[in-house]
Amino acid sequence: MADMASMLDVSVWRGADEGRFVSYPVPRRENQTVLDVVTYVQRRLDATLAYRFSCRVGMCGSCAMTVNGVARWTCRTHVGRVARDGRLRIAPLRNMPVIKDLSVDMAEFFAKAARAKGAFRPTADRTADFAVIAPDSPRRRRADAAIECIGCGVCYASCDVVTWNPDYLGPAALNRAWTLVNDERDGGNRERLAAVAGDAGCHACHSHQSCMERCPKHLNPTESIAGLKRATVLAALTGKL
């Protein structure tokens, strides 16, 4: 069992958009993740704590929180990497309304993916043969580089432009749109480029790269957005926007 010297001082946001940090002592363990810490608080210290997780292995994207000021996926974040002098300050993600404690309302975040035309628009039906796409073709590679998004919202919470302009579609939705712009089977690019252009879309991005810096999947939404900027300019100059 852990003694007092190996206790963590964990302060956790309690409440909704209005609320306060509450301090909890949590025993320090080896190979402990931030999600383990939050789970300990909920199971042992205060069962009313609300938070979200599912897979615990970095697949589902539901466990993101702000840990010592930085948005992270908590299930894959080791306490040893982020605790400062045995202290953790755990808050909900930024840029989304807080429902309760560490749970945020992600409805707008996902609605923006839909607004950015993030759904695949097929050009063939199921009677058609398989589309043959060379794995090393430039478009396939560009789609590949951006495809592994788990929808965790870490990038969105880290983007100041979302804070300043709440209509801004944000890095995840635009990154998703870019994968489809590069999907040879997709037929929705005209509408998609119109949806992602302008001051609520890719042109609002200042290339700060906070999204790239923080994305736990090491994706580069900034680069995807730069691709959309080029694609929309090309469309505008050729009368397709």
Add this chain to the structure above:
Amino acid sequence: MSARAETLLWLAQRVSAMVLAVVVAVPIGTIIYAVQGGLSAQEIIGRVQGNTGWLAFYGVFVAAVAVHGPIGLRTILREMTPVPARLIDVAAAAFAVLLAWTGWQAAYGLYGFGGA
């Protein structure tokens, strides 16, 4: 504003930035070269007065600033203030006209200084 208009404004700001990157460097280089051995108002006027190449250069410089600055100002005002978008567009356009007018006037004034 339409997606197309926003996209073209974005493009105009990048293109004008590329122009600025060049036209900002040239005067700085010239200043460093020209100040060696001191500099006087006479000397400057002697160099630019009636110099059509110089006038054309600053004509382009002013045009690039008048395009680049107001678009950037528009972005900042939209992001940082609650001022209505329409009003910001009008203010940015007015600022562009002001920059172009005063800039070209200054360049033309130096070009024709003393003479004309």
